[in-house]
Amino acid sequence: xxxxxxxxxxxxxxxxxxxxxxxxxxxxxxxxxxxxxxxxxxxxxxxxxxxxxxxxxxxxxxxxxxxxxxxxxxxxxxxxxxxxxxxxxxxxxxxxxxxxxxxxxxxxxxxxxxxxxxxxxxxxxxxxxxxxxxxxxxxxxxxxxxxxxxxxxxxxxxxxxxxxxxxxxxxxxxxxxxxxxxxxxxxxxxxxxxxxxxxxxxxxxxxxxxxxxxxxxxxxxxxxxxxxxxxxxxxxxxxxxxxxxxxxxxxxxxxxxxxxxxxxxxxxxxxxxxxxxxxxxxxxxxxxxxxxxxxxxxxxxxxxxxxxxxxxxxxxxxxxxxxxxxxxxxxx
Amino acid sequence: xxxxxxxxxxxxxxxxxxxxxxxxxxxxxxxxxxxxxxxxxxxxxxxxxxxxxxxxxxxxxxxxxxxxxxxxxxxxxxxxxxxxxxxxxxxxxxxxxxxxxxxxxxxxxxxxxxxxxxxxxxxxxxxxxxxxxxxxxxxxxxxxxxxxxxxxxxxxxxxxxxxxxxxxxxxxxxxxxxxxxxxxxxxxxxxxxxxxxxxxxxxxxxxxxxxxxxxxxxxxxxxxxxxxxxxxxxxxxxxxxxxxxxxxxxxxxxxxxxxxxxxxxxxxxxxxxxxxxxxxxx
Numbered sequence: 360x361x362x363x364x365x366x367x368x369x370x371x372x373x374x375x376x377x378x379x380x381x382x383x384x385x386x387x388x389x390x391x392x393x394x395x396x397x398x399x400x401x402x403x404x405x406x407x408x409x410x411x412x413x414x415x416x417x418x419x420x421x422x423x424x425x426x427x428x429x430x431x432x433x434x435x436x437x438x439x440x441x442x443x444x445x446x447x448x449x450x451x452x453x454x455x456x457x458x459x460x461x462x463x464x465x466x467x468x469x470x471x472x473x474x475x476x477x478x479x480x481x482x483x484x485x486x487x488x489x490x491x492x493x494x495x496x497x498x499x500x501x502x503x504x505x506x507x508x509x510x511x512x513x514x515x516x517x518x519x520x521x522x523x524x525x526x527x528x529x530x531x532x533x534x535x536x537x538x539x540x541x542x543x544x545x546x547x548x549x550x551x552x553x554x555x556x557x558x559x560x561x562x563x564x565x566x567x568x569x570x571x572x573x574x575x576x577x578x579x580x581x582x583x584x585x586x587x588x589x590x591x592x593x594x595x596x597x598x599x600x601x602x603x604x605x606x607x608x609x610x611x612x613x614x615x616x617x618x619x620x621x622x623x624x625x626x627x628x629x630x631x632x633x634x635x636x637x638x639x640x641x642x643x644x645x646x647x648x649x650x651x652x653x654x655x656x657x658x659x660x661x662x663x664x665x666x667x668x669x670x671x672x673x674x675x676x677x678x679x680x681x682x683x684x685x686x687x688x689x690x691x
Numbered sequence: 692x693x694x695x696x697x698x699x700x701x702x703x704x705x706x707x708x709x710x711x712x713x714x715x716x717x718x719x720x721x722x723x724x725x726x727x728x729x730x731x732x733x734x735x736x737x738x739x740x741x742x743x744x745x746x747x748x749x750x751x752x753x754x755x756x757x758x759x760x761x762x763x764x765x766x767x768x769x770x771x772x773x774x775x776x777x778x779x780x781x782x783x784x785x786x787x788x789x790x791x792x793x794x795x796x797x798x799x800x801x802x803x804x805x806x807x808x809x810x811x812x813x814x815x816x817x818x819x820x821x822x823x824x825x826x827x828x829x830x831x832x833x834x835x836x837x838x839x840x841x842x843x844x845x846x847x848x849x850x851x852x853x854x855x856x857x858x859x860x861x862x863x864x865x866x867x868x869x870x871x872x873x874x875x876x877x878x879x880x881x882x883x884x885x886x887x888x889x890x891x892x893x894x895x896x897x898x899x900x901x902x903x904x905x906x907x908x909x910x911x912x913x914x915x916x917x918x919x920x921x922x923x924x925x926x927x928x929x930x931x932x933x934x935x936x937x938x939x940x941x942x943x944x945x946x947x948x949x950x951x952x953x954x955x956x957x958x959x960x961x962x963x964x965x966x967x968x969x970x971x972x973x
Contacts, residue, residue, distance in 0.1 A: 360796075367793035371779070378781040531777035535836075537742045540766035541794045688742055 364541050368549040372523070376553065379526065381519045385561055388515060392507045393568045396500065404499045411475045412439045415451035424478035447475035493655070497574075501654040504569040506626070509647055511565075512558050512589050514618045517597040520554050521610055524601035528686065537687035547679050551594050558590035559583055570654070581653035588668045589646050593621075595675035602682035642671070692718045692753065692844060692875040693739065699747035700734055708734045710899040711748065721866065721876040723890035723907075725883075725964060731899040732879050733848070739877065740771055740846055752844065767795055770842030774849045776829035780822040784812065784832045787821060788839055795840040806835045811861060826853040834862065838869070845869060848879045863889055883960040893960070897968035907960060914963045915956070922951040 376382060413420065413427045414436050423429075427449075430436045436448045440461060448459035456479060458472045493501065527533050536546055566575050566582055596617065604610045625647045628638045638644045645664060652658065693716035700709040709731045716722040726732045737743040738750060741757065750757040753768060778787045788803040807817070810831040816824060821832065830853045837845065850866065851859040866876055866889055880886055886893050887907050894904040903910060917936045922929065925947045936955065938944050958966075 364794050367790060371782075371790050374786075375779075375781065527779075530780050531773070531775055532779055534773065535777045535791065538740050538766055538769065538771045539791065539794045540763045542763075688737065 361542060361545070365545050365549060368541070368545055369553060372549050372553050375523050375526065376519070376557075379519075379523055381523070382557070384515065384519070385557060388511055389561060389564055389568075392504075392511070392565065396503050396507070396569045400503050401496060401499060404495075409471050409474060410439075410443050410446040411449065411478050412436050412446060413449045413451060413479075415449075417452070417454065419451050419454040420456065420479050422480055427478050445471075447471045449475055449479070491655075497570075500569055502651075504565055505647075505651045505654045506630075508562055508565050508586065509589070509625070509650055510622060511561065512586065513593055513621045513643075514614075516554055516558055516590060517593045517618065518614060519557075520550060520594045520597040521601040521614070522607070523550070524598060525607045525610065528601070533683070533686050534689065543684060543687070544676075544680050547598060547676065547683055550598065551591060551676075551679075554594040555587060555590050558586055558594075562586040566654075578654060578656055581656075582650070585646070585650040585653045588672075589650065591672045592646070592668075592675065595672065595679050598679040599675065599682050602679070602686050642667070692716050692720070693722075693877065694751040695735075695739075695748070696750075697748035698735070698738065698750060700731075700738060700743065700745075708899050709738075709746070712896075712899075712901055714894055714901060714904055716875060716877060718875055719870060719873050720891045721870050721878060721889050723886040723893035724877065724879045724896060725881070725886055725893055725960070726896035727881075727968070730896045730968075732896050735896070736846055736848065736877070736879050740769060741765055767799065767840065768843045769846065770837040770840055770844075771846045772834055772837040772848060772850055774852060776826070776833040776853070778821045778829060778832055778836070781820050783816075783818045783820055784824070784828075784835070785817055787832060788835055791836050792839045799841055801839050801841055803835065803839060806839055807831070809865065810835055811858075827855060827858050830854055830858070834865070838865075843874060845874050845876045846879075847876060849881065850878065851880075851882060851885055859885075883964075887960055895964050895967050902967040903963070910960065910963050911957050914958050914966060918956040920954045920956060922953075923947040924949040924951065 407426060411427045412430050413423065414430050414433055415423075416431075428439070430439060430448075433450065433452070436450070436459065440446055440448050440459065444461045445463075446460070450457045450459055456476060458475060460468060460471060462468060463471075491498070533546075536543065562582055563575075563579060566579055570578070600610055600613050600617070604613060621643045624635060624638065624641055625644050627633050628635050628644060629647065629651070635641075646668075649664065693714075695712055695714050698709050698712040699707075701707045712731075712735065714722075724732050724735065734743065738746050738757075739752065741760075741762065744758075752760070752765070757765075778784075779790065782790065784807060785803060788807075792800050792803065804817075812831050812835070813828065816828060821829060824832070834850070837847070845866075847866065851862050854862060863885065866878075870876055876889075878885065878890060890907060892904065892906050893910070895902045905913070918933055919936045919939065920931060920933050921943065922931050923943075924930075927948075929951065930947075932945065933956070934944070939953075943950065
């Protein structure tokens with residue numbers, strides 16, 4: 360009987376999600392992310408960061424990279440730098456390379472100067488040692504796939520479950536479940552399970568299309584495990600918010616705060632030089648790093664992390680069930 | 692079927708909703724629970740339907756203490772019609788009924804199409820989404836949802852709300868048919884006509900107290916001054932006299948040329964409610 364009830368609720372939830380165009384939105388996101396990664400992000404990452412112009416009439420520089428543009432006069436170099444203000448000029452007319460550039464910001468200018476000078480040394484002595492087995496493209500693919508997957512689950516999945524629940528609240532049908540011979544937690548379980556399945560399929564397809572089938576097999580189990588943890592936490596949080604908040608307007612505000620709260624510190628800490636001493640105590644940072652480690656084939660799960668994640672999921676499930684029971688008892 | 696003793700319920704420290712209700716509902720009885728908004732009738736119904744816990748006193752349904760009944764078995768025996776037609780708007784009538792009936796044992800279920808037919812559902816809408824239905828149609832589907840599991844005890848909250856007069860007559864007929872089958876019906880309503888025509892007994896609830904409980908007939912008798920108003924013609928003039936009904940025993944006790952009408956001054960249930968509760972139902 361319990362399986363029959365679960366099947367009924369699950370089937371109804373699928374229809375609710377389909378009628379709310381949720382699957383369509385998820386498919387649209389998948390296509391958009393894949394196109395962005397393959398035709399936008401990777402091309403952008405392949406672009407040269409700064410153009411470098413060299414004036415060296417005597418040919419004093421022996422190991423000039425083919426990324427350098429040679430100019431015939433200082434006037435021509437100046438003209439190029441006026442047009443391309445991010446470019447860097449090297450005046451080697453007296454045999455010693457002097458940097459010429461439009462000033463930007465101190466740290467960036469140093470970086471630009473070092474980059475320009477590095478193009479004058481193409482010998483092995485200046486080639487860095489490479490760690491890790493990924494090609495630059497492979498690394499970029501994993502970075503961006505991980506970030507977009509994290510955003511999708513945190514923002515879109517969270518929003519998806521709430522929109523379905525607000526519809527059911529508006530129709531009043533949640534109250535009907537109060538008098539049904541149905542184990543009430545099945546209502547919560549079915550929705551969470553459906554969103555989990557959707558997120559897992561989404562994660563698998565994102566990995567397939569953007570990392571490739573060859574590497575997918577080795578990283579997929581860990582990626583799915585991390586996706587499951589994040590998906591359960593976010594969909595349960597979305598469930599609780601939808602039950603406790605009055606309407607979708609209130610939820611929109613909460614959504615902005617929670618989505619920003621979950622993603623902003625994580626991306627700032629992981630992708631910039633901003634150091635946050637408290638980030639080690641920030642749960643979403645660990646979930647994000649778990650997902651990133653999974654994509655890069657690093658050990659992503661340890662005992663403490665697993666226990667904390669399991670406790671958080673169980674606690675959220677309890678709160679979601681209690682919030683659901685409270686909603687069922689409300690007046691019409 | 693239902694036995695309630697000293698039922699107390701509070702929503703908070705200073706929000707005592709029920710102040711010790713006592714009543715019983717017999718098997719196969721249609722029992723009306725009447726009261727204005729905020730009087731405690733919804734709270735009582737929620738306790739009886741197992742939605743609200745944490746009450747004081749004793750509530751027994753089907754001969755078992757509600758606090759001890761097995762929830763699933765209990766819900767299989769009751770049917771509830773809410774005041775508003777709560778249905779999945781994106782699903783059709785048939786899909787709604789299929790979904791809600793899937794939680795009951797198959798052998799207990801009535802045929803959804805037969806039930807809709809009985810409720811005079813428009814067949815063109817059978818597979819259309821509920822969002823395209825009128826209020827009356829939605830109420831019919833809601834009633835079908837409440838009846839599809841063949842409940843032994845039926846809770847109806849404002850059953851004829853949103854229905855046109857023909858629909859209201861149909862619903863009253865269906866409720867009466869349910870009673871004929873042995874179903875006990877607990878009706879919560881503002882509609883005095885429904886209460887009068889349907890209920891074997893009615894309870895008036897005001898501020899969490901039952902202020903009167905009896906059959907509609909007895910309530911009217913007890914609160915009537917047993918007078919009649921006689922309109923008549925005498926010597927070309929229309930006149931009117933009010934007198935005790937017993938005075939008519941030996942005929943009209945005054946001279947007249949032609950009787951126009953005789954009206955009893957029996958109070959309505961609403962008059963009686965105002966008398967007991969000191970306020971109107973709305």
